[in-house]
Amino acid sequence: MKSTRRLVIIVVVVAIALLLLASPVYGHHPYAAFDNDKTIKIEGKVVQYLFANPHPRLQVEDGQKQRWDVEWPARGILPLRMRGIRQDSLRYGDTR
Numbered sequence: 001m002k003s004t005r006r007l008v009i010i011v012v013v014v015a016i017a018l019l020l021l022a023s024p025v026y027g028h029h030p031y032a033a034f035d036n037d038k039t040i041k042i043e044g045k046v047v048q049y050l051f052a053n054p055h056p057r058l059q060v061e062d063g064q065k066q067r068w069d070v071e072w073p074a075r076g077i078l079p080l081r082m083r084g085i086r087q088d089s090l091r092y093g094d095t096r
Contacts, residue, residue: 042068046094051087053077058090 044062053076060068072080 042070044068044095046090046092049090049092051077051080051089056080 042060042062044060046058047061047067048057048059050057056072056077058070060070062068
């Protein structure tokens with residue numbers, strides 16, 4: 001009886017600890033502000049291109065004093081490489 005109760009307590013404590021450890025990971029990337037079903041076209045001059053993990057980034061200035069900041073998902077550069085996008089695909093000053 002005593003060992004069963006101890007086992008239940010250990011299981012509950014471990015479960016709570018795992019839930020507490022997982023909560024920062026879940027909250028790290030909130031996508032509520034993004035509309036993944038909408039595609040937009042951005043034209044302008046590349047002012048920053050960072051091809052690095054964990055978040056490749058691109059900043060484009062559209063000529064109207066507006067700067068677009070694009071951040072790829074947390075999967076990093078591997079999905080970009082699989083689509084043929086390389087570190088030298090874009091450079092500062094490129095216009096597209």
